[in-house]
Amino acid sequence: MNSISFQKATASLKAAHLQDPNNELEGSKLVPAEWLYTQRLLDCLRQVYPDASEALTIAAYCQHLYRWEIKRTEYPEGRIGYYQWRNYLGDYQAGKAAAILQASGYSDDFVSEVVDILKKLNIPRLDDAQKLEDVVCLVFLEHYMQDFMQGKPAAQLVQIVQKTWNKMSDHGHHVALQLNLPESTHRIVIRALG
Template identity: 40%
Template sequence: MTNQLTRVLSAIDEINRQDTNLTTIDGVAHPKELLYGQRMSACLAQHWPQASELLQIAVRAQHIKRWHLKRTDFATGKAGYYQWRIALGKFHAELTSTLMLEQGYSQVQATQTAAIIRKEQLKTNPDSQTLEDVACLVFLSHYFDDFARKYLAQDNEAKVIRIVQLTWKKMSEEAHTIALKLSLPEHLATLVSKALA
């Protein structure tokens, strides 16, 4: 890892360390987006160890300072949700570009990384697709249980199955292979099986 890359990843982490939303693991509270970024990087390193520096930055920064734009600041319903997601993508991309330029990356490199974060040309840009794959795998590995529990408590298994199906559609064949090898708890593995049946 180059010094330049180390500095950018540290700058991303420093911003995400300010997140007041916390995730508790084994009784220890972690800033939510700091933990998310580190889980994203760990997944990328495990399954795509040859990833470029730009992809490594994009993966770590995918949710940088996510709390800055709140869902409640946008209209309710599907249209408002998509407006919020697009605004977040632009915000994460612009903030990351600024950090990269501060650490000596070129404008071209910053622009390319911003495009990955915005997931542009998802099916034709391998880096954008890999970012999507990593996000889906991290969701299944770390966040699926809480998500499923919430909807199962509402007796809404259909919602969980639909989300798994939508997530699966976003992933590459390579990510499908990885996902099928994840050691999910039995109740989650059953939901995945139902979704893919």
């Protein structure tokens, strides 16, 4: 993965993530939120799937590409509004990713492969799409679940963990059970699996 295209693409994708106007505290430093998310995905990918393909690695870089530009608040509340937002966002991000990858010199076939992984199309057929889904779920549980829990009833959180669990492979489940989760998150996970 030391090709010129890979180097160009990852540099461009990092530059895009660094434009995120939303910041999160990482240690004592403020970091653009989507760049921090991307770093967490890549770290998880290296640990869980150290043999990840180039297309899968690039898809991980693209996972939340320009996410801040399409605000959830621009869509109606509730499940229907959520899915409208998510579907539009998926197409929007895939288009942005494709443009960056093409400008970096990748072939149309490679770009299509990355977009399929990114959009998680036909997960039973695409092993890399399932691997990306595993990594996304693991990063959510480890880094974002705790804050997400605030103000939500336990029953709703149990359902969310169950839905997250159902998206993961057996290998993803095995890794998830080894995570060092905060006690409150761990309790919800155990209850969801009970």
